[in-house]
Amino acid sequence: MHILLIEDNPNTAKLMELELLDAGYQVTVAYDGLVGLAVAQTLGPDLVLLDWQLPSLTGPEICQSLRQAGYQEPVIFVTARSDSEDLAIGRQVGANDYIVKPFGSEVLLSCIEQQRCAA
Template structure:
C-alpha cells in the first residue's frame, strides 16, 4: 500500500521540490504551508508520516508536535530545521518529534530517514491492533482507550484481541469458544457473556461509547455504534 506523507513547509519552492521527489518515489503527498492548516490535515487524513518545518507561520513545528501528540496520534514526525543546537534538538524530540533533518540537507538523506521510519512503523503495526480509540499491543499486552491504560486479565486480553483481529466482523459464540477458550473447552458456554460484560465495564469505565456489540441470535462484533 502506498504510504501517505503530510508535508508542512512554508517555503513554497522547497515544498514543491520535496513533493516532487516524494511523488517520484511513489508516495502519496499532501502539502500545507502553515501550521494550523497542517494540523487540521493531520487530524483529518491520518498520514503515515509527517514532515514539518520548524519555523512555520501560525504554529511552529514544535507546537504542532505537542498538539498532535495530545490527540494520541503516533504518526512518525520528522522536523526540518536550520537549528543545530543541542537544546533545540532536545526541545523538538521532547515535543514528540521522532527525528530531525538539519537544513540544508540532501534529499537522499531525507528519503532514507522516511524509509527507516515507515519500515519501523510497519514492523510495529504487526504487533498493534487498533479500532477507533482502542489500541491493543500484542507484544507488550498493553491496552489503551485513548490515553487511558486498561488493566485486563489474560483471558479478557485474549478475547479482546480476537474481536480486534477483524473489526466489524460478527463472531458466533462457537467461534469465540473455539478460538479463545479452545476447541476442547468443557465449561459453561455462558462464560462468553460473563467476559463480554467484564470487558464492557473496563472499556466504558469513563462513559466511553460502546465498541463491543451483541448481534442478537448470532454473537458479538467490535464495531461503531
C-alpha cells in the same frame, strides 16, 4: 504511504514534494501551521514532515498537539535549526527524527524509510 509536508517556503516545499512523489509517496502539502495541524487531524497521514518555523503555529506546537491527541505515526522535523537545544525540544514534543537543512534527497528518503521500518 501518505506523507503530510508542512513547510512554509513554497520553493522548498515544491522540491521536497517532487522528490517524494518521484519516490512513490502520496503527498499533501500545507504551508501554514494551523492548516497543517487541521490537515493532519483530518487525514491521519502515515508520516508528517514538519518545518520548525511556520505561520500560525510552530512545528513544536504542532507536534505536541498531535501527540496529545493520540497521533502515533512518525513526525520528522525538517529545519535549518541545528543546535542541540532545538534537537532536545524536538524530542521532548514527540518527534521521531530531525533532518537539518540543507540536505540531499537521499537523506530525506533514508530517514523516511527508517521510520517505515520501525513502525
